[in-house]
Amino acid sequence: MPKKNKRPGKIKVWAVAVWLVIWQICALIIGQNILLVSPVTAFQRLFELACTGEFWLSISFSLLRIIGGFLAACAAGILLAALSAKFKYVEQFLAPFMLTVKAVPVASFVILILIWVSSTNLSIIISFLIVLPVIYTNVKDGIASCDKQLLEMAQVFRISPMRKIRYIYISQIMPFFRAGCSISLGLCWKSGVAAEVIGIPKNSIGENLYNAKIYLDTPDLFAWTVVIILISLIFEKLFIYLLDKGIQRLERI
Amino acid sequence: MEVTINHLFKSFGEHTVLNDFNACIPAGQVTLLTAPSGKGKTTLLRILMGLEKADSGEISGLEGLKQSVVFQEDRLCENLSAFSNIKLASPQLKNEMIEEALAKVGLAEYAHSPISKFSGGMKRRVAILRALLADYDILFLDEPFKGLDAETKALVMSDVKQRSQGKTVILVTHDPTEAEILGAVYTIEL
Structure with missing residues (x-):
């Protein structure tokens, strides 16, 4: 049995520790909290924030909306990719839309959407728009790369469409979908929070970042940034773990 | 006919x-x-x-x-086991029947291992069994x-x-x- 390859991009604790030390040294050299806070100060502030109800309210607000947009985009991306693979006209029809969504800057979308809807639901739409083309493209590529020989085998053995999707398509599309999720989860957090900073919906992470900027509260800025990184990482790991478990379950005959 | x-x-x-x-x-x-x-x-x-x-x-x-077929290529789902590959083509088959058939061609202990771990000869046997056990x-x-x-x-x-x-x-x-x-x-x- 071949040895399992070590994941090249896996983050090592020692590397994180070295970067924290570099950060601490830089902060000590600069010596001004307003320009660069030390990691110790940032984590102290984070701990203080974590003891307040508003902190968790802001996290819940942004998390629900950004992840809601992500999940909706996953569902729509899969559905549209399946339709595109089946009907060439759907693919041709969607191509300009997907290209435009990919190319338009987030800021333009944010301003345009703020004209149409309230800032409360802005991050849902932004994260949806950022994630949709990534998932759509990846799933479409996955469908296109499905093993034709296996599909012919399924045809001869009269395997039902549902079983074909479950046991042949899903396992072959999964690496593409997984990669798409991994990329877009980072993107949806970045763009979702950026949208909140522009739209400033009440009780959002974006509002807290905006306030930190207005009041030159650098420790708050760093603390909230750490929060975003942590939520993004935790959710990505959790989502990919659940996805893998779900697929394993689904593929059991 | x-x-x-x-x-x-x-x-x-x-x-x-x-x-x-x-x-x-x-x-x-x-x-x-x-x-x-x-x-x-x-x-x-x-x-x-x-x-x-x-x-x-x-x-x-x-x-x-x-129809049933043994292609020149094995055409097995690599992520599934030998048992599951056969069951995929013939869902109506009883589990014991599949296990018995696998045992007959020397694959009893590998029935539930993923095909990706099989040698070429083992895969071939599974592909043949899949065709033979199909209706x-x-x-x-x-x-x-x-x-x-x-x-x-x-x-x-x-x-x-x-x-x-x-x-x-x-x-x-x-x-x-x-x-x-x-x-x-x-x-x-x-």
Whole structure:
């Protein structure tokens, strides 16, 4: 049995520790909290924030909306990719839309959407728009790369469409979908929070970042940034773990 | 009911593979399909299985027949186990029946291991079993014993002979002894 390859991009604790030390040294050299806070100060502030109800309210607000947009985009991306693979006209029809969504800057979308809807639901739409083309493209590529020989085998053995999707398509599309999720989860957090900073919906992470900027509260800025990184990482790991478990379950005959 | 092939033509670009091909495949018998490499044996099988369209010609007697096949390639789902690959093609089969069949060809202890961990010969045995255990009226065997060692080949061939008794079988092979052992009565030359 071949040895399992070590994941090249896996983050090592020692590397994180070295970067924290570099950060601490830089902060000590600069010596001004307003320009660069030390990691110790940032984590102290984070701990203080974590003891307040508003902190968790802001996290819940942004998390629900950004992840809601992500999940909706996953569902729509899969559905549209399946339709595109089946009907060439759907693919041709969607191509300009997907290209435009990919190319338009987030800021333009944010301003345009703020004209149409309230800032409360802005991050849902932004994260949806950022994630949709990534998932759509990846799933479409996955469908296109499905093993034709296996599909012919399924045809001869009269395997039902549902079983074909479950046991042949899903396992072959999964690496593409997984990669798409991994990329877009980072993107949806970045763009979702950026949208909140522009739209400033009440009780959002974006509002807290905006306030930190207005009041030159650098420790708050760093603390909230750490929060975003942590939520993004935790959710990505959790989502990919659940996805893998779900697929394993689904593929059991 | 016999399968009749009339005036079959098939070309790939400039290259003509089947040129006014005619044949009659008797029901319930093993028919050997023979020709030098690249002369269209696999193409003919693909047309009979409905995976390829002929340019012109007629095929009768296949309507309503349930098909089964051992392709030249294994065509197994690498993420599934040997057991699951067979069950995928034949969901109606009882689990014990699949396990028993796998044991008969020496794969009892690997029944629930993923196919990706199997050797070429083991995969071949699973591909053959999948075809034999399926519910079929006509069985296509395209060089089915390729890559099997002599001992395993003998074991698998006797299993094929036993399980395909009374069914219509079309066998493509370059080895005349395989056709002889399986009891091929008719030969079609391309």
